[in-house]
Amino acid sequence: MTAMTQDFKDLRILGIESSCDDTAAAIVSRQMGVAKINSSVVMGQGQLHAAFGGVVPEIAARAHAERIDLCVEQALSDAEVELTDVDAIAVTAGPGLIGGVVSGVMCAKGLSAATGLPLIGVNHLAGHALTPRLTDGLVYPYLMLLVSGGHCQFLIVDGPTAFTRIGGTIDDAPGEAFDKTARLLGLSQPGGPHVEEAAKDGDASRFTLPRPLLDRPGCDMSFSGLKTALLRARDSVVSEKDGLTPQDQADLSAAFQRAVAEILTRKSQRAIEVYLAKKPAVPGFAVAGGVAANQEIRQALMALCKSKGLTFTAPPLALCTDNAAMIAYAGLELFDTGHRDDLTLSARPRWPLDTASAPLFGSGKKGPKA
Ligand code: KG4
Numbered sequence: 001m002t003a004m005t006q007d008f009k010d011l012r013i014l015g016i017e018s019s020c021d022d023t024a025a026a027i028v029s030r031q032m033g034v035a036k037i038n039s040s041v042v043m044g045q046g047q048l049h050a051a052f053g054g055v056v057p058e059i060a061a062r063a064h065a066e067r068i069d070l071c072v073e074q075a076l077s078d079a080e081v082e083l084t085d086v087d088a089i090a091v092t093a094g095p096g097l098i099g100g101v102v103s104g105v106m107c108a109k110g111l112s113a114a115t116g117l118p119l120i121g122v123n124h125l126a127g128h129a130l131t132p133r134l135t136d137g138l139v140y141p142y143l144m145l146l147v148s149g150g151h152c153q154f155l156i157v158d159g160p161t162a163f164t165r166i167g168g169t170i171d172d173a174p175g176e177a178f179d180k181t182a183r184l185l186g187l188s189q190p191g192g193p194h195v196e197e198a199a200k201d202g203d204a205s206r207f208t209l210p211r212p213l214l215d216r217p218g219c220d221m222s223f224s225g226l227k228t229a230l231l232r233a234r235d236s237v238v239s240e241k242d243g244l245t246p247q248d249q250a251d252l253s254a255a256f257q258r259a260v261a262e263i264l265t266r267k268s269q270r271a272i273e274v275y276l277a278k279k280p281a282v283p284g285f286a287v288a289g290g291v292a293a294n295q296e297i298r299q300a301l302m303a304l305c306k307s308k309g310l311t312f313t314a315p316p317l318a319l320c321t322d323n324a325a326m327i328a329y330a331g332l333e334l335f336d337t338g339h340r341d342d343l344t345l346s347a348r349p350r351w352p353l354d355t356a357s358a359p360l361f362g363s364g365k366k367g368p369k370a
């Protein structure tokens with residue numbers, strides 16, 4: 001994975017990520033202005049949490065603490081470098097499940113104290129938001145839709161620390177809604193891919209589901225009412241037939257997916273208007289997060305961008321979902337700005353990217369929203 005960046009000095013950054021249910025470490029380097037992922041190790045915890053229907057913070061924290069050193073060792077060995085070959089250590093310092101974030105920050109501080117290497121605390125959301133620069137060399141300012149199990153927001157990205165949040169969910173994240181839908185329909189977790197698969201054989205018009213907040217101005221979104229409407233639609237089928245047929249599952253999945261795609265696309269249209277008012281030289285739209293893997297959503301956003309004259313970027317799935325390469329890359333851009341942290345760096349459960357925007361209420365399945 002390569003991308004042209006500005007002509008800055010050669011660098012090699014170790015990235016560490018542990019804010020949710022993936023323990024990850026990566027090495028990202030830049031040589032002659034080209035950024036490259038040398039290694040990216042992700043140790044998922046899906047199996048540890050499967051029986052609980054969601055991420056259990058205490059189990060996650062313990063698993064991070066047990067695996068993080070192994071993960072760092074693996075990332076160094078995969079990249080065929082030693083810790084002494086690294087220029088700085090970048091670590092997710094929030095937002096996220098605090099026990100996990102503390103594990104990562106403690107590991108990074110230990111490595112920094114032992115080696116004297118600079119320490120850089122990275123906002124996890126900045127990692128997601130800067131990924132299109134690593135993968136596709138997107139130029140600032142671009143519009144970003146971050147859409148996953150824990151996040152959903154529109155950001156105008158002007159620089160590694162310059163984010164303007166122009167809207168987002170006021171309740172659940174779409175990934176949470178996909179997961180809940182899968183549970184309601186008797187499909188496996190994580191729900192998104194299974195709902196998408198089921199929807200392939202479905203008729204999206206058989207059930208009428210709401211599109212909350214579309215009648216209101218602005219770029220804010222809501223998904224909890226959609227979840228409830230799906231529950232009612234399912235219950236009415238179940239009470240009629242005493243169960244769901246595969247066709248019912250398919251039709252409900254298709255109706256749900258169509259509703260999410262429409263909400264995201266219509267609100268993206270508004271976000272694009274706000275963004276274009278900035279008159280960007282090269283207008284660009286990027287999407288990241290697990291839900292960005294959904295083909296119907298991706299195609300709808302791509303078509304919208306085409307019609308509005310914006311480039312459309314969706315990083316490969318492994319870099320859309322949680323990983324440490326994005327943290328290393330964000331650390332690299334922060335390093336360029338002269339940003340350095342010290343051993344007083346603390347873990348932050350909440351850390352909004354745009355500190356000027358109003359705080360959000362509610363907490364996603366995968367931790368507090370920011
Ligand atoms: O970004 P991610 O891996 O983790 C965080 O939430 O940070 O996103 C996971 C979410 C899950 O809720 C999952 O159901 C959803 O992304 N997802 C999808 C698809 N693949 C994953 N949702 C819709 N369609 C998909 N194909």
Ligand code: ZN
Pocket residue numbers: 124128148321322
């Ligand atoms: Zn994430």
